[in-house]
Amino acid sequence: MRSFKLVTLIVLCLCFTQAQANLTNPGFETGSLPPWYKARGSGVEDWNVTTADSHSGLYSATDVGNIELRQDFAAIPVSQIVELSYWLKQPEIAISAFDFFYSDGSGYESIVSLSSSDWEFFDVTSHLSPGKELVGFSVWGYAGGPAGEDRTYLDDVTLETVIPVPGAIVLGGIGVTFVGWLRRRRTV
Numbered sequence: 001m002r003s004f005k006l007v008t009l010i011v012l013c014l015c016f017t018q019a020q021a022n023l024t025n026p027g028f029e030t031g032s033l034p035p036w037y038k039a040r041g042s043g044v045e046d047w048n049v050t051t052a053d054s055h056s057g058l059y060s061a062t063d064v065g066n067i068e069l070r071q072d073f074a075a076i077p078v079s080q081i082v083e084l085s086y087w088l089k090q091p092e093i094a095i096s097a098f099d100f101f102y103s104d105g106s107g108y109e110s111i112v113s114l115s116s117s118d119w120e121f122f123d124v125t126s127h128l129s130p131g132k133e134l135v136g137f138s139v140w141g142y143a144g145g146p147a148g149e150d151r152t153y154l155d156d157v158t159l160e161t162v163i164p165v166p167g168a169i170v171l172g173g174i175g176v177t178f179v180g181w182l183r184r185r186r187t188v
């Protein structure tokens with residue numbers, strides 16, 4: 001009985017939704033920045049793609065200074081977003097701001113603090129405003145702190161949505177019928 005419920009649940013999940021990645025070049029593995037672009041700020045070294053370090057793959061993006069790296073995309077309802085996250089590395093263990101840009105022209109900015117000099121994961125999904133549509137996302141480097149170079153590395157940005165699949169009800173119905181048929185066969 002428990003396995004029947006589990007199979008039904010899996011079938012329903014598979015049929016009703018579909019995960020979708022929404023960023024282009026999320027891990028900088030094209031070896032260049034676009035469609036990411038420098039939006040605001042200034043520093044010693046503009047955002048660029050490097051092989052000096054990476055969270056995964058060959059490349060990451062890096063800058064030295066308080067400079068914003070942004071990507072714009074077609075409007076995505078916040079209600080469909082299940083994850084907005086990224087990986088950062090700062091040898092000086094400093095801070096980094098991130099910005100959301102909404103279709104109504106409003107924005108949101110907050111800051112994350114790093115706690116080690118290794119790669120760190122930041123999930124900022126909970127900062128999104130329900131009911132709005134996201135059209136852009138950015139991450140900042142920093143300036144100040146300890147005396148050394150103000151370097152930030154960014155990699156593996158995830159903007160994942162889950163959307164209903166067209167015809168999902170039909171597929172779900174077929175799934176339930178099939179599971180019911182299996183169950184009947186088992187009990188005969």
Ligand SMILES: [Ca+2]
Pocket residue numbers: 027028029054055056057058059060155156
């Ligand atoms: Ca990468």
